[in-house]
Amino acid sequence: xxxxxxxxxxxxxxxxAFAVIGVTIWxxxxxxxxxxxxxxxxxxIAIALxxxxxxxxGTVTGGTKGVADITLxxxxxxxxxxxxxxxxxxxxxxxxxxxxxxxxxxxxxxSIIAGVIVSFVVGAGVAIAFGYTDPIAITTIGAGAVTYIVxxxxxxxxxxxxxxxxxxxxxxxxxxILVMIGTPLVARSIGLDNPQSAMxxxxxxxxxxxxxxxxxxxxxxxxxxxAMTATFYTGVGCLxxxxxxxxxxxxxx
Amino acid sequence: xxxxxxxxxxxxxVIGMLVGQALGAALGIDANVGGVxxxxxxxxxxxxxxxxxxxxxxAAQGIQFWxxxxxxxxxxxxxQQNVAAAASxxxxxxxxxxxxxxxxxxxxxxxxxxxxxxxETQQSGEAP
Numbered sequence: 001x002x003x004x005x006x007x008x009x010x011x012x013x014x015x016x017a018f019a020v021i022g023v024t025i026w027x028x029x030x031x032x033x034x035x036x037x038x039x040x041x042x043x044x045i046a047i048a049l050x051x052x053x054x055x056x057x058g059t060v061t062g063g064t065k066g067v068a069d070i071t072l073x074x075x076x077x078x079x080x081x082x083x084x085x086x087x088x089x090x091x092x093x094x095x096x097x098x099x100x101x102x103x104x105x106x107x108x109x110x111s112i113i114a115g116v117i118v119s120f121v122v123g124a125g126v127a128i129a130f131g132y133t134d135p136i137a138i139t140t141i142g143a144g145a146v147t148y149i150v151x152x153x154x155x156x157x158x159x160x161x162x163x164x165x166x167x168x169x170x171x172x173x174x175x176x177i178l179v180m181i182g183t184p185l186v187a188r189s190i191g192l193d194n195p196q197s198a199m200x201x202x203x204x205x206x207x208x209x210x211x212x213x214x215x216x217x218x219x220x221x222x223x224x225x226x227a228m229t230a231t232f233y234t235g236v237g238c239l240x241x242x243x244x245x246x247x248x249x250x251x252x253x
Numbered sequence: 254x255x256x257x258x259x260x261x262x263x264x265x266x267v268i269g270m271l272v273g274q275a276l277g278a279a280l281g282i283d284a285n286v287g288g289v290x291x292x293x294x295x296x297x298x299x300x301x302x303x304x305x306x307x308x309x310x311x312a313a314q315g316i317q318f319w320x321x322x323x324x325x326x327x328x329x330x331x332x333q334q335n336v337a338a339a340a341s342x343x344x345x346x347x348x349x350x351x352x353x354x355x356x357x358x359x360x361x362x363x364x365x366x367x368x369x370x371x372x373e374t375q376q377s378g379e380a381p
Contacts, residue, residue, distance in 0.1 A: 007367030021325045021332075043324045050331030058337025068333040086289050088326045090266050091319035093293035094300050101297070111364045118360060119353040126349040141345070145353040166338075169344055173339035174350025181330060182354060190361040197365040200256065200326065204357045204364065208289070209334065213327045228290045235277060235286030 006072065013075030018250050020073065024049055044184045044217035051177060089212060089231075092224040101228070104196040107231045111203030119146045119206070120245050123171060135253040136160050136248070140205045142249070143241040144168025145175060147207050154241030176210040183214025192218060195225040202226030206233030257308050258315025265295040 009016050027040035028049060063069030068077030078084070123145025126217025127138045140160040144151030144167065151168030154160075160168075183192070183201075191197050202211050202225065210229040215223045266289075273288025280286065296316075299305055305312070340345070 015330060018325075021329050024328060025325060040360075040363050041273075043328070044323070046328045046330045050328045051334060051336055053332045054334045055336035055340065056334060057332070064335045066333040066336060074341070076329045076332050080326055080331070080333050084326050086270075086292075087266055088319050088323040089289055090269070090292045090296055091262055091316050092323055093296045094262075094313070094316045094320055096293075096297050098297055098301060101294075107364055107367060110367065111360075112292075114364060115357060115359065118356055122353045122356050123349040126345065126352055130345050130348075131321065140377065141349055144346070145349045149284070153282070167343070170339055170341070170343070170346035171349040171353075173335055174347055175353050177334060177336060177339055178351060178354045182358070186358055190358055191365060192361060197361060200365045201361050204360050209327075209330055213331055216324050216327045223323065224293060228293050231289035231293075232287040235273070235282070236282050238277075238282045238284040239280055239286075 005220050009072045010074065015075070017073070017075030017079040020076065021079065037107050041184055041217050043220075044181075047180055047213045047217055050178065059180060073183070085209075088095035088221070089208075089227045092220075093228065094222050099236060100195045100225070101199075102197040102222050104225070107196065108199040111200040112206070112229055112236055115204035115206050116146055116150075116240055117245075118204070119175070120237075120241070121193050130157075133253055135249045137164050138253060139246045139249045140164045140168045141171060143237065144171035144246065145239040146172070146241065147234050148172025148176060150241050153238045154246070158246050159240035172207070175205075176207040179207055180209030180213040180217070184217040189220045192222070195222065198222035198225035199229050203229035203233060206230055206237065208234065211239065254309055255311040255315040255318075258312035258317075259319070260315075261299060261305075261312065262296065262319060265299065266292045268292065269295060283333050 025042070025046045028046035032040050032042040032045050049194045057067035057070050061069040065077055069074050120142040124138045124142030127141040132138050136158050137160065139158060140151060140155035141164065143154035151172050152165045155165040155168055171197055187193065200213065205211050207228050211226045212223065215226045269292025270285060270288040272291050273285040276286040277284045
């Protein structure tokens with residue numbers, strides 16, 4: 001019986017994921033309606049439930065892909081993986097006007113470079129405050145605070161230890177998850193309610209998954225603007241991390 | 254035809270990814286530089302063109318379907334984050350991640366303002 005269920009679920013993994021995610025979203029909107037009177041967006045609850053499930057999946061299986069490491073729910077890995085995520089992100093650009101993008105173009109570019117440098121400096125500063133004096137360790141942790149991709153790319157390029165690289169990935173994951181949860185909470189107080197500030201937001205935060213989920217839970221109309229700048233961030237981070245930023249740190253340590 | 258819209262979307266993404274990867278290679282890094290952003294620009298240009306309006310209305314539906322699937326896909330993405338690793342990263346990882354987010358949040362209004370005052374002065378400059 002269990003074999004039968006398992007074989008059907010595995011063979012139809014993506015279809016199972018559609019059903020499971022659909023039920024999760026239905027439940028989230030119900031919770032948002034009943035318990036918060038619509039004050040908390042249903043999608044914000046759905047994303048939080050997703051993260052909780054991911055934590056549970058990670059602790060149960062010891063894997064790195066959250067709930068997708070559970071055999072019966074493997075399809076979630078495909079549904080929420082890079083390919084379909086990017087496909088869906090690009091589709092949100094449908095209906096965007098070129099004039100809106102041009103209006104925030106310069107601020108968008110400024111925000112990407114400022115975002116990488118600020119996150120790096122803050123991360124490196126925290127590493128120094130924790131007593132690190134080795135420029136390689138400081139740079140790797142700083143790069144992790146940029147994104148969890150920039151951390152290991154930089155760390156490997158400058159010869160950081162495996163332990164440092166793990167730490168930098170953890171810092172990047174904390175950032176990404178906090179952006180997912182925190183964005184709808186702070187959106188109003190940081191003026192995140194128009195295409196221009198969404199582009200600046202995407203460029204400053206840079207974590208594609210964080211920005212994608214954070215804006216979805218705030219106002220789906222802002223998604224294309226934030227996603228547009230965020231996708232350049234990791235590339236810029238990978239470029240600056242092992243070069244300019246590492247040299248900068250080496251000057252002081 | 255619905256598939257025309259899906260195919261247009263797919264073509265934009267593939268071209269964007271190719272350009273992003275090539276851009277990364279040209280810069281000497283193993284990362285995709287703005288592939289998704291470039292794909293989005295292509296879709297904006299394509300969907301605003303006169304030729305796109307020549308396609309049947311089904312083409313728009315093919316793109317809007319994926320745009321409506323965006324939030325479900327993001328929920329699935331959240332469900333496969335390595336939350337356990339983030340939680341076990343220790344105090345240093347936690348403080349570094351939180352501090353980076355807080356400072357970046359605070360900068361959003363600052364940099365948005367720079368951009369806005371710039372466009373406002375441009376607009377007033379253009380006015381006769």
